[in-house]
Amino acid sequence: MQKKELSLLDGNSLLYRAFYALPTTLTKSDGTVTNAVFGFTRMLFSLLEEREPDLLGVAFDLPAPTFRHQEYEEYKGNRKETPDELKPQFRIAKEVLEALEVPIFEKEGYEADDLIGTLAQKAEEEGYQVTIVTGDRDNLQLITENIQVMYNKRGISDIVDYDLEKFREEYELEPQQLIDKKGLMGDKSDNIPGVDGIGKKTSTKLLKEFGSLENVLANIDQVGGKKRKATLREQADRAKLSKKLAEIKVDVPLEVDFSELVLSDYKNQQVYDLFMELEFSSLISQIGGHQKLEVVDYQLIENQEELEKLDLTKEVAITLDLTGPKLKQELAGVAVATLEQSFYCNLATDELLNWLEDIFTTKEVLMVEAKEQIRYLLQQGIEVKKLSFEPLVADYLLKPSEKEKEFEELVTSHLQREIEEVTEEESLVLQTSLLFDLEEELVAKLEENELLSLFREVELPLVSMLAQLELTGIKVSSEELERLSTKLAEKIATIEEQAFQLAGEEFNLNSPKQLGVILFEKLGLPVIKRTKTGYSTSASVLEKLEGQHDIIPLISEYRTYTKLKSTYVDPLSDYINQETGRIHTTFNQLVTATGRLSSAEPNLQNIPIRTEEGREIRQVFVAEEGKHLLAADYSQVELRVLAHISQDEGLKEAYQQGIDIHTKTASEIFGLALDEVGREERRKAKAVNFGIAYGISDWGLAKRLNIGNQEAKEYIELYFERYPQVKEYIDTTIAQAKRKGYVKTLFDRKRYLPQINSKNYHQRSFAERMAINTPIQGTAADIMKMAMIDVFNLINNGEFSSQILLQVHDELVLEVPTAELEEVAQLVRERMEQAVELDVELEVDLKYGANWNQMKEIEGGEIDVID
DNA sequence: CAGCAATGCAA
DNA sequence: TATTGCATTGCTG
Incomplete structure (x- = not known):
């Protein structure tokens, strides 16, 4: 018979490991740090899954001095005190173990190691196979034929298994x-x-x-x-x-009776409740929710007659069973649910689409992962008249800082239920029918948080719009891409050659490590800054070394060109859809903590613009024959938002009088008349203006402007003197955040800041800056979203053929038939400027062109003369 | 091959 | 020790 296996854990060392492996930002909503407990519990669970031990026990140290201290006073005398954020987690970890019914061993005068050693040896004598799990190498001395050690080297998953053989091999000794x-x-x-x-x-x-x-x-x-x-x-x-x-x-x-260490069924209610309290939702899904869901009864529909006979309520939940990659999906079936009944339709695609067209024009529809499905429907020529609920979006509004969740996690966290493992078809139907329960629950929560109108009037309509944007894509000239790629390759080759010449050897210019050796060791250049792992070779460092050696400018140039080639030019070709000749990015609505959109695969929100070489990349984004690209961007929305929410007189006045804000700030800070402000003063003032919105520090501003701390500090003080209500806004916002634990945008979008009351200076300061920035950045994001919806409706209702292609935070890019350019341009400006009413006007600059690089201003917009 | 560090692009 | 993102290359385990 196989030996029974006993696992013994060193609770102390593992909690320490977990504490240092995971960020202390891992907290409950009330700020209680739970990172170590979470990491420890996860280690425990993966042990249970991988090893499936029959018996389990965990040992802890007790604070009392041990015989070792009596023998030798300095024993562990150099240990730092347990961090404050870890201390209370021992208690919590023990609570978890108690709930799991795992025996805990502690004994005054002994360390966890001793208890484990004793237990291990006893167990071995009684014929068990023992595994010790620990973050302390000392335990390796206990290894025998029957005792092995899983040593947690670092992190929570970097584990080395030591058995006798492995130990001998590594140490060349006996344990x-x-x-x-x-x-x-x-x-x-x-x-x-x-x-x-x-x-x-x-x-x-x-x-x-x-x-x-x-x-x-x-x-x-x-x-x-x-x-x-x-x-x-x-x-x-x-x-x-x-x-x-x-x-x-x-x-x-x-005294141990090993039979008492037998593992119980730990997936019980008590554990579930504790994990709920600790907000360990991912672990809850591992133990299974507390209420298993019955598989839903549903009707299988296999012919069109049955399908058309269905008598559905006004609100239906639908999930399209789509397979295949983006824009090439196939429809395998459709799951449909009402409050009373559920169906799965398994018919030919055409029949399904016919029916869906009718449904989506006459019903209000609940969907999960709606954007993907709507994009497919739009591709098939079907419009969605009313999307009435989407749980992932709702959950995002409630907790925008959390990472995007799976549907199953929503069911666990909001309904306290778990989806049974069943066939794909069954789970699709179950998922669809659950949308009603989720709607009830989440709408109530949105309501409580005053988020319902943002949800219904902004986020839900946006889902369909983003589907449309993604489907439309933007045309890219592959010839132009090719040309750029060749041009860059040539430049890079030349630079590389020259750099090797100057360095006197060949090396990998892309490797900061190798570059560091060349610059700071071989060439003996002064070290400006260090990183965790060595010398910093960042652009700002290179800038400071400029003039000290001819190789420096070459490296900067090399960086610029390889960056452009490998990040932008070359990858873009792979994203061109062969059928459409266009690039279809993915806009994610559920990523940012502030309410902005993000773009990925490829990211079209960070295409270069600031330097001429980079800017050329924009040339590859073109309009179709007979059309133009129209770019409409908000002029300084964030500062205007700041003017509005702070109600600062000076700031508002500047905008009301149409004075360039950076010049105005420069005149205030430097005590100059407006027309005396020079280029350099304006540049500095601009940095101050931006810095304010990010929760400035003198140190940060000094670094950015390459000036002294004192000078930076003076600028900030002067700024606050001249714009006192801004200072007041910052103070009251932080105070409010500390009191309530969250901040809000003008349109009630919420962001929780659990670290705002942290005792850790860094964490607290970071949260304070978020508290300042989020209402500003978030309100700007809200405004843009509302504007997008208005512009979209305008185009649809006005029977224009223009299309929105991209959103870049404060800019919309449209593709407009030349015939309607004038009209659409003016209407877009109007819609964007009127999207919301603030105490300062919103201003939109318009540009158009055959590509995204060379664009001409359309009258009226403020011309930023200097920068 | 996954995950992290360093770097750098945008608003 | 300035906010929000995404993606690259190098390097390590």
């Missing part, structure tokens, strides 16, 4: 000799002294020769080296003491 080794070499982390001058290598050598510490000491004569002989004689007692300290006890007086 018990590890104690002798510690006796000789000591252990810094536990403040065990060992013998001076003996380290890893020597200790192994000596033990291989003499077998044990005692034998080494008994044969000091035979030890090589005069000095070493002397030290060993002198420090023999110290060595013996060190060995004693390092030896894990295996004779702790413990």
